[in-house]
Amino acid sequence: xxxIKDLCVExxxxxxxxxxxxxQDGEYFVLLGPTGAGxxxxxxxxxxxxxxxxxxVRINGRDVTLLNLEKRNIGFAFQDNVLYRHLSVxxxxxxxxxxxxxxxxxxxxxxxxxVKLLDITHLLKRRPWSLSGGESQKIALARALAxxxxxxxxxxxxxxxxxxxxxATERELKVIHNRLRLTTIHVTHDFEEAIALxxxxxxxxxxxxxxxxxxxxxxxxxxxxxxARFVMTRNIFxxxxxxxxEGQSVFCVEGAKLAVVTTLRGRLHASIRxxxxxxxxxxxxxxxxxxxxxxxTRIANRGSVVYLIVxxxxxxxxxxxxxxxxxxxxxxxxxxxxxxxxxxxxxx
Numbered sequence: 144x145x146x147i148k149d150l151c152v153e154x155x156x157x158x159x160x161x162x163x164x165x166x167q168d169g170e171y172f173v174l175l176g177p178t179g180a181g182x183x184x185x186x187x188x189x190x191x192x193x194x195x196x197x198x199x200v201r202i203n204g205r206d207v208t209l210l211n212l213e214k215r216n217i218g219f220a221f222q223d224n225v226l227y228r229h230l231s232v233x234x235x236x237x238x239x240x241x242x243x244x245x246x247x248x249x250x251x252x253x254x255x256x257x258v259k260l261l262d263i264t265h266l267l268k269r270r271p272w273s274l275s276g277g278e279s280q281k282i283a284l285a286r287a288l289a290x291x292x293x294x295x296x297x298x299x300x301x302x303x304x305x306x307x308x309x310x311a312t313e314r315e316l317k318v319i320h321n322r323l324r325l326t327t328i329h330v331t332h333d334f335e336e337a338i339a340l341x342x343x344x345x346x347x348x349x350x351x352x353x354x355x356x357x358x359x360x361x362x363x364x365x366x367x368x369x370x371a372r373f374v375m376t377r378n379i380f381x382x383x384x385x386x387x388x389e390g391q392s393v394f395c396v397e398g399a400k401l402a403v404v405t406t407l408r409g410r411l412h413a414s415i416r417x418x419x420x421x422x423x424x425x426x427x428x429x430x431x432x433x434x435x436x437x438x439x440t441r442i443a444n445r446g447s448v449v450y451l452i453v454x455x456x457x458x459x460x461x462x463x464x465x466x467x468x469x470x471x472x473x474x475x476x477x478x479x480x481x482x483x484x485x486x487x488x489x490x491x
Contacts, residue, residue: 150198169324176347218287226271276303405490417462419487
């Protein structure tokens with residue numbers, strides 16, 4: 144198990160402060176956050192590449208806080224791959240093994256193992272400058288895996304992968320992890336990537352951990368406005384759940400009363416994902432639904448999907464398929480009904 148406790152790192156004016164979390168054996172753990180949040184700094188601090196001001200890093204019960212990278216038995220695939228241009232792909236993969244003074248037989252066995260795992264036999268004799276971004280990333284991953292690390296660190300591993308190959312590469316990472324069950328910490332700014340891969344996710348913002356949870360918890364139940372905005376919840380309201388509510392709780396915002404499921408009371412926030420809101424030309428009747436009439440004020444076409452801004456008030460952002468837009472003949476300034484379940488409203 145990986146344990147990070149009260150970690151503080153100071154780099155000029157930037158500060159990582161009071162970072163505490165653990166990663167279970169065999170877990171795929173994702174550090175998610177915007178550019179400048181401190182994700183890579185945290186990853187490099189765990190690896191021993193950045194000096195820490197205070198705190199502790201433990202790997203499998205061993206305190207490695209003061210040890211360098213080589214003594215932590217960590218495999219690190221850097222964002223820019225850092226392949227040696229003058230060496231062949233095979234020699235790049237074996238580089239870490241040679242530093243560990245492995246025998247030729249041990250090195251060859253390790254190379255064969257990761258080459259078969261990643262299906263890169265055809266690349267072994269090539270030079271780094273002849274590789275695509277995705278191929279370079281595979282070689283960096285192979286080099287990190289070759290040493291049989293206790294912990295694998297991946298810094299934006301899909302950043303150099305072409306968009307059409309991202310899903311295939313995500314699946315490949317998942318397959319590799321399922322085969323090896325190697326404890327992994329993966330850094331990304333892409334929340335869809337984090338949700339596709341992570342067993343759990345830690346959201347970082349401005350040098351602090353904002354929330355840790357399963358993909359479902361982060362995506363459906365953000366605990367702050369920062370997290371809600373980062374995972375593109377889009378509908379975020381500030382309002383009030385009155386005291387003394389009996390039975391169904393109500394969230395009040397701009398004159399509208401939203402049925403919600405919560406025990407919280409007072410000034411609060413509500414978030415609703417745009418895909419959880421149904422659009423119809425006629426009202427949908429159900430005791431479990433919130434239903435409001437509003438006016439379409441803007442239609443944002445995104446190709447296969449469309450975002451509709453519907454003013455009740457407040458304004459709600461709704462997501463539908465482009466086909467649904469055409470089938471319902473929806474236009475701006477048109478009256479429509481929006482409907483969503485009380486359980487679809489996240490209160491924080």
